Amino acid sequence: xxxxxxxxxxxxxxxxxxxxxxxxxxxxxxxxxLGRPVVTVTPVMPGPVKDCxxxxxxxxxxxxxxxxxxxxxxxxxxxxxxxxxxxxxEALYAVEAAPEALKRALVDLETAxxxxxxxxxxVTDPQLGALSRRGLGLPVRRCMICDEPAHxxxxxxxxxxxxxxxxxxxxxxxAS
Amino acid sequence: MKIVREALAGTLESSDLMVRISPxxxxxxxxxxxxxxxxxxxxxxxxxxxxxxxxxxxEGLVVIEDKGALDCVVAAxxxxxxxxxxxxxxxxxxxxx
Numbered sequence: 001x002x003x004x005x006x007x008x009x010x011x012x013x014x015x016x017x018x019x020x021x022x023x024x025x026x027x028x029x030x031x032x033x034l035g036r037p038v039v040t041v042t043p044v045m046p047g048p049v050k051d052c053x054x055x056x057x058x059x060x061x062x063x064x065x066x067x068x069x070x071x072x073x074x075x076x077x078x079x080x081x082x083x084x085x086x087x088x089x090e091a092l093y094a095v096e097a098a099p100e101a102l103k104r105a106l107v108d109l110e111t112a113x114x115x116x117x118x119x120x121x122x123v124t125d126p127q128l129g130a131l132s133r134r135g136l137g138l139p140v141r142r143c144m145i146c147d148e149p150a151h152x153x154x155x156x157x158x159x160x161x162x163x164x165x166x167x168x169x170x171x172x173x174x175a176s
Numbered sequence: 177m178k179i180v181r182e183a184l185a186g187t188l189e190s191s192d193l194m195v196r197i198s199p200x201x202x203x204x205x206x207x208x209x210x211x212x213x214x215x216x217x218x219x220x221x222x223x224x225x226x227x228x229x230x231x232x233x234x235e236g237l238v239v240i241e242d243k244g245a246l247d248c249v250v251a252a253x254x255x256x257x258x259x260x261x262x263x264x265x266x267x268x269x270x271x272x273x
Binding site: 014017021023024120130152157158 | 187
């Protein structure tokens with residue numbers, strides 16, 4: 001494994017949770033202030049290191065793909081915030097689009113784009129709240145390694161961290 | 177310690193959980209909602225109850241909306257909810273970290 005891809009500061013649990021709380025607060029402000037669906041963009045990066053060459057690369061690719069999507073669909077979009085630091089990259093977009101169409105387009109990206117499997121693209125609507133794949137009848141996210149539903153594997157720690165990072169590295173190499 | 181007010185901690189983001197703790201006389205109730213309740217329900221409840229016991233909470237209503245959180249996240253959010261729900265923190269401070 002190319003360890004330089006994944007090396008970076010260790011993010012303490014408290015910091016990760018605090019960053020999440022802050023992100024949710026920022027998103028709430030955007031939802032009530034702008035009244036449009038908000039897309040939350042974060043990289044899939046298991047383990048204690050959230051800010052590394054791999055996560056930055058994955059995040060940049062996500063932002064590029066989203067900008068392209070918004071242009072192609074002619075959905076006006078505003079980048080509300082970006083964060084960087086030990087808890088990892090984040091971005092929020094407010095998008096003028098019907099929330100279900102937006103969610104479907106993002107699930108397509110996660111499924112079809114070369115790095116899509118490493119993107120966590122959430123849609124929250126001011127009225128409908130968080131939109132889920134299941135709620136729209138879309139297939140759930142699958143584990144990178146064994147293809148079981150991802151949430152089960154993650155919780156049961158079915159795969160070791162080196163295995164997971166190895167799978168991420170494979171995806172990155174295939175895309176370059 | 178005693179839960180004297182309703183308190184919240186956490187979020188409904190994926191891999192997190194939201195904990196709401198409120199006063200209840202005479203019993204300790206844990207109510208869990210989770211997509212993985214069949215696989216991990218007992219484990220999540222155990223982590224929550226261990227936290228409560230460790231902090232000497234014997235009465236209260238704890239409602240958990242789980243979005244796939246790991247044990248360490250369950251513990252952290254439950255502890256934060258407790259800290260927000262009590263008036264006088266008389267437990268061991270190291271129990272917060």
